Amino acid sequence: MSQQEYAGRKHETSDPLFEIRKMVNACIQCGTCTGSCPNAFGMDFTPRHLWRLVLTGQKDEIFKSRSFGLCSACYYCTLRCPRGLPLTEAMSALKQIAASEKADVFKTGLCFYGNFLESVRKHGRVWELEFMSMYFISIKNPLIPLRYTSLGLRLFSKGKLSVRPHAAGRTMSLEKLFLKTKEVEQTIR
Amino acid sequence: MKYLYYPGCSLEGTALEYNLSTLAFMKAAGADLEEIDNWTCCGASAAESVSRLLSLSLSARNLALAEKMNGSREILVPCSACYLNLKKTAETVRTEPDILNKLNIILGEDDLKLTGFVRVRHLLDVVSQDIGPGVLKNLKKRSFAGFSIAPYYGCQCIRPFKVFDDPEKPVSMEPLIKAADADVHQWAMGGRCCGASNMNTKMDIGIELVTAILKGAKGADAIVTVCPMCQINLEAYQKIISKRCGEDLNITVLYLPQFLGMAAGLSGEDLRLDLNLSVTGEFRRKLKDNLQISW
Numbered sequence: 001m002s003q004q005e006y007a008g009r010k011h012e013t014s015d016p017l018f019e020i021r022k023m024v025n026a027c028i029q030c031g032t033c034t035g036s037c038p039n040a041f042g043m044d045f046t047p048r049h050l051w052r053l054v055l056t057g058q059k060d061e062i063f064k065s066r067s068f069g070l071c072s073a074c075y076y077c078t079l080r081c082p083r084g085l086p087l088t089e090a091m092s093a094l095k096q097i098a099a100s101e102k103a104d105v106f107k108t109g110l111c112f113y114g115n116f117l118e119s120v121r122k123h124g125r126v127w128e129l130e131f132m133s134m135y136f137i138s139i140k141n142p143l144i145p146l147r148y149t150s151l152g153l154r155l156f157s158k159g160k161l162s163v164r165p166h167a168a169g170r171t172m173s174l175e176k177l178f179l180k181t182k183e184v185e186q187t188i189r
Numbered sequence: 190m191k192y193l194y195y196p197g198c199s200l201e202g203t204a205l206e207y208n209l210s211t212l213a214f215m216k217a218a219g220a221d222l223e224e225i226d227n228w229t230c231c232g233a234s235a236a237e238s239v240s241r242l243l244s245l246s247l248s249a250r251n252l253a254l255a256e257k258m259n260g261s262r263e264i265l266v267p268c269s270a271c272y273l274n275l276k277k278t279a280e281t282v283r284t285e286p287d288i289l290n291k292l293n294i295i296l297g298e299d300d301l302k303l304t305g306f307v308r309v310r311h312l313l314d315v316v317s318q319d320i321g322p323g324v325l326k327n328l329k330k331r332s333f334a335g336f337s338i339a340p341y342y343g344c345q346c347i348r349p350f351k352v353f354d355d356p357e358k359p360v361s362m363e364p365l366i367k368a369a370d371a372d373v374h375q376w377a378m379g380g381r382c383c384g385a386s387n388m389n390t391k392m393d394i395g396i397e398l399v400t401a402i403l404k405g406a407k408g409a410d411a412i413v414t415v416c417p418m419c420q421i422n423l424e425a426y427q428k429i430i431s432k433r434c435g436e437d438l439n440i441t442v443l444y445l446p447q448f449l450g451m452a453a454g455l456s457g458e459d460l461r462l463d464l465n466l467s468v469t470g471e472f473r474r475k476l477k478d479n480l481q482i483s484w
Contacts, residue, residue, distance in 0.1 A: 075348035
């Protein structure tokens with residue numbers, strides 16, 4: 001193995017952006033993604049700008065940005081990209097890095113997704129009442145739950161928020177699947 | 190017509206009426222649904238945001254369970270997010286054999302094995318392609334003449350996989366709406382995003398998207414949806430949005446099988462219209478006067 005090859009490999013394993021760079025390498029900065037993104041108006045960096053930051057390896061800038069966390073996976077950019085790049089997947093990959101590095105900007109998102117998955121791990125199916133309660137507790141901002149109180153009460157009065165997990169009476173814990181997935185993720189490349 | 194059925198978590202909770210109306214309508218249309226034994230969560234948008242492999246393994250588990258069923262080789266999925274997760278996993282194992290190996294190592298813990306032979310289909314795909322407007326016309330017991338219906342597709346049943354409709358300009362609901370004698374509300378918002386879980390994590394952003402959709406629907410009697418996430422986002426925040434915009438943007442939002450079920454003669458109780466969050470007084474009156482439907 002030449003020194004250059006070695007450097008490349010090292011780069012591959014130590015740089016979390018490596019895989020994403022491969023996805024967007026052919027980006028021509030045309031901005032079709034930005035023009036198609038329904039959430040671009042709320043982003044600090046537009047999707048086009050974000051891909052440029054990925055390609056130039058500006059990791060700190062990227063993970064301080066709220067842009068990727070706003071992707072709602074509508075797949076318009078993926079559909080319309082003239083280079084056929086998997087841009088929605090690249091946004092998810094950025095979320096995955098932010099989640100594993102517990103980036104500050106992704107904190108609310110991570111509370112939401114983390115508590116959702118915790119409920120799924122325990123019961124096999126998400127138990128909405130438990131998951132939303134845990135989410136509201138974990139974001140530690142009493143004003144946010146207030147915005148959902150009336151909706152919660154309406155859902156409850158219609159019997160749509162079960163007080164028991166859906167899997168009640170059945171063992172459907174996904175503990176084993178979660179553990180094994182983590183193990184395979186870390187050991188098999 | 191036989192299908193395996195994957196309802197998904199929302200259909201047991203916030204989208205209970207989507208589940209019950211799907212079952213009632215599909216039965217009326219002569220389709221046989223067999224629920225997958227012990228199905229579990231598909232991972233929703235949560236798993237994808239944390240780990241790609243977890244997102245695939247959660248869906249793969251359900252595909253493997255479906256393979257164990259003896260009935261159909263097609264899974265019917267009413268929720269667009271569940272549909273996309275299961276579909277994406279089915280496509281991934283077809284194109285990336287090393288992923289299939291990894292998934293089988295994980296599934297092996299539960300003595301499950303994935304081969305990849307089941308086909309994942311969205312409810313709208315099955316209703317528009319397998320059942321179709323011809324059958325609907327034969328089933329028709331009530332006419333929605335004089336009603337204008339806005340078809341709302343959302344994103345994930347039409348993108349990124351182009352299966353049964355145009356991902357840029359979807360039309361598959363139009364012949365179904367016309368088969369019930371209703372007019373199709375002409376708008377450009379049918380395939381736009383409802384904000385999805387941004388409504389729960391960044392409400393200010395989600396509200397903007399829903400506002401544009403509700404404004405686009407003005408003039409229609411109802412919006413029809415095919416996804417629990419789209420449904421709740423469009424129906425649950427209408428009061429806040431109307432107040433914010435200073436105009437009345439309240440509108441009835443129904444699940445597609447609720448609408449088609451009414452045309453096929455099912456009752457308001459069968460279709461659980463009492464569970465919807467945004468049936469307007471005006472729409473209720475029109476249903477009662479024109480179609481003798483009440484609940």
